[in-house]
Amino acid sequence: MSENHVLAPMYTVRIASRIRLYLLGMVLKTSILVEAKNISKKYHRGSETIMALGDVSLTISKGELLAIVGPSGSGKTTLTHIIGGLSTPDTGMVVVEGRELKKQSDKLLSAYRNSEVGFIFQNFGLVPSYSAIENVMIPLVVANLSAKQRYDKAKESLVLVGLQKRMHQRADELSGGEQQRVSIARALVNAPKIIIADEPTGSLDSARGEEIMKILEDLAHKQGISVLMVTHDMGLAARADRIIHIRDGRIEKESHANN
Ligand SMILES: Nc1ncnc2c1ncn2[C@@H]1O[C@H](COP(=O)(O)OP(=O)(O)O)[C@@H](O)[C@H]1O
Numbered sequence: 001m002s003e004n005h006v007l008a009p010m011y012t013v014r015i016a017s018r019i020r021l022y023l024l025g026m027v028l029k030t031s032i033l034v035e036a037k038n039i040s041k042k043y044h045r046g047s048e049t050i051m052a053l054g055d056v057s058l059t060i061s062k063g064e065l066l067a068i069v070g071p072s073g074s075g076k077t078t079l080t081h082i083i084g085g086l087s088t089p090d091t092g093m094v095v096v097e098g099r100e101l102k103k104q105s106d107k108l109l110s111a112y113r114n115s116e117v118g119f120i121f122q123n124f125g126l127v128p129s130y131s132a133i134e135n136v137m138i139p140l141v142v143a144n145l146s147a148k149q150r151y152d153k154a155k156e157s158l159v160l161v162g163l164q165k166r167m168h169q170r171a172d173e174l175s176g177g178e179q180q181r182v183s184i185a186r187a188l189v190n191a192p193k194i195i196i197a198d199e200p201t202g203s204l205d206s207a208r209g210e211e212i213m214k215i216l217e218d219l220a221h222k223q224g225i226s227v228l229m230v231t232h233d234m235g236l237a238a239r240a241d242r243i244i245h246i247r248d249g250r251i252e253k254e255s256h257a258n259n
């Protein structure tokens with residue numbers, strides 16, 4: 001028997017396994033939205049240097065609900081700002097769907113912040129004298145839309161969070177839970193790929209916090225939007241797909257809550 005008869009099947013097997021590895025790589029790659037690599041960030045206060053983050057690496061998948069927990073001052077907010085393009089790391093990089101944020105022009109970076117990321121804060125961050133719908137329309141100012149299109153989009157977003165009935169109410173006349181729902185509607189209005197929520201239930205009682213948590217869960221698991229949520233509440237964190245524990249600017253451990 002010639003050698004070729006033996007080599008041919010082996011060759012086929014090798015090619016097949018290469019193809020399989022390649023396809024697996026594609027699947028894994030396309031499911032990752034954000035990759036933060038070796039991020040560090042220092043702040044200077046007078047003569048003091050504060051190491052807010054030291055060598056943090058993490059990935060966020062599409063449609064993943066990722067919780068960040070850790071003591072006050074451990075670097076959680078700094079990390080969300082860096083991932084959201086609000087501040088730049090001293091070392092390391094943030095890559096979003098293959099684009100390194102630091103290498104983007106100011107214009108692209110502000111487009112990223114405005115339309116790919118939706119921010120939600122503990123204290124809602126609404127303009128108190130504006131109505132709910134006026135607040136939700138704010139991120140649409142830079143979009144090339146007519147007044148009617150802006151209004152319709154904002155209304156659609158308020159319907160999603162169940163607030164259409166109160167859309168003309170001033171923000172400062174709404175309850176805390178309602179204000180946070182307005183801020184979620186505002187975060188959603190540009191159809192973002194990721195919602196970054198920094199202690200979104202921190203100013204709410206547990207029933208109102210539960211409503212907000214349910215919305216965030218649905219955004220991730222039903223709409224496929226990635227959600228990065230900082231929380232102090234371990235009960236809420238336990239409902240995330242993954243929990244990253246941060247201490248003194250470093251990842252202390254990572255746990256999988258649902259399995
Ligand atoms: N703008 C800033 N200037 C100086 N120090 C800061 C600034 N922002 C945060 N820090 C410090 O960096 C550390 C991490 O802060 P932060 O990311 O806000 O933590 P966390 O959100 O976990 O409470 C803290 O020691 C904080 O005091």
Ligand SMILES: [Mg+2]
Nearest residue numbers: 076077078198
């Ligand atoms: Mg914080």
